[in-house]
Amino acid sequence: MSLQSVRKSTTLNSLIRMKQQGEKFACLTAYDACFARLLDEAGVEVILVGDSLGMVLQGHDSTLPVTMADMIYHMQCVKRGNQNAFLIADMPFMSYSSEAQTLDNAAALMRAGAQMVKLEGGAWISSTTRLLAERGIPVCAHMGLTPQSINRIGGYIVQGRDPRQAENMINEALLLQDAGANILLLECVPRSLAKTLTDTLNIPVIGIGAGPDTTGQVMVLHDLLGISPITPKFVKNFLRDSSSIPDALKAYVSAVKDQSFPASEHSFV
Ligand code: KIV
Numbered sequence: 001m002s003l004q005s006v007r008k009s010t011t012l013n014s015l016i017r018m019k020q021q022g023e024k025f026a027c028l029t030a031y032d033a034c035f036a037r038l039l040d041e042a043g044v045e046v047i048l049v050g051d052s053l054g055m056v057l058q059g060h061d062s063t064l065p066v067t068m069a070d071m072i073y074h075m076q077c078v079k080r081g082n083q084n085a086f087l088i089a090d091m092p093f094m095s096y097s098s099e100a101q102t103l104d105n106a107a108a109l110m111r112a113g114a115q116m117v118k119l120e121g122g123a124w125i126s127s128t129t130r131l132l133a134e135r136g137i138p139v140c141a142h143m144g145l146t147p148q149s150i151n152r153i154g155g156y157i158v159q160g161r162d163p164r165q166a167e168n169m170i171n172e173a174l175l176l177q178d179a180g181a182n183i184l185l186l187e188c189v190p191r192s193l194a195k196t197l198t199d200t201l202n203i204p205v206i207g208i209g210a211g212p213d214t215t216g217q218v219m220v221l222h223d224l225l226g227i228s229p230i231t232p233k234f235v236k237n238f239l240r241d242s243s244s245i246p247d248a249l250k251a252y253v254s255a256v257k258d259q260s261f262p263a264s265e266h267s268f269v
Contacts, residue, residue: 079113133180
């Protein structure tokens with residue numbers, strides 16, 4: 001019997017259970033059916049169809065040009081390749097600005113195969129989170145470095161180093177959990193803040209550049225394969241020491257689970 005046929009599908013409940021049992025889970029981005037299948041076969045529990053596709057596939061210098069049509073197309077491709085992983089889709093820039101637009105766009109992503117939508121923001125997305133949660137659409141809230149706000153933030157800078165900013169982030173994360181967010185994704189925050197948030201919240205926390213203490217880890221697929229033009233501190237090229245792409249994906253899953261990735265050299269203080 002193949003591994004594929006005995007593996008159970010990952011659900012939101014199984015991710016919550018993993019948090020309760022202190023188990024780590026692996027998440028990676030994918031944008032097409034071929035890689036979705038490879039990730040799924042490697043045991044990646046969560047696949048994110050991220051708006052990072054604007055940078056790694058389309059060659060833009062930010063995620064801002066990504067459209068709903070792009071997200072729906074790539075979500076449909078990933079859905080076709082996946083069997084067991086839990087699928088999250090990014091709501092792209094300005095696609096959740098009004099209630100009606102949010103509901104139409106989230107519904108379109110769910111129809112395309114997403115099992116959860118991801119929104120970037122803090123307290124200001126709490127009413128949107130509640131709107132979606134009340135209608136049965138699971139929400140991942142993305143805090144810390146939020147690339148859709150890059151022009152306001154002023155660059156790809158670690159967030160939450162200032163104690164007042166860190167305290168605000170904790171309060172806003174609690175607000176989002178109360179509003180119905182089911183997962184928090186934290187990007188580029190100090191390890192200690194990510195640990196506090198993971199310990200404080202009941203929901204699973206997925207980190208990228210957030211240290212080893214979060215419930216899950218996520219990386220952009222092209223960064224893991226070492227084919228992105230830039231290599232941020234929190235990235236590790238898993239293909240360098242592997243003989244094939246499937247082996248590199250399996251090495252990433254193992255390293256997340258045994259907590260050898262991220263190491264201190266991939267984390268911020
Ligand atoms: O769009 C994306 O791929 C993301 C990850 C960087 C977390 O949001």
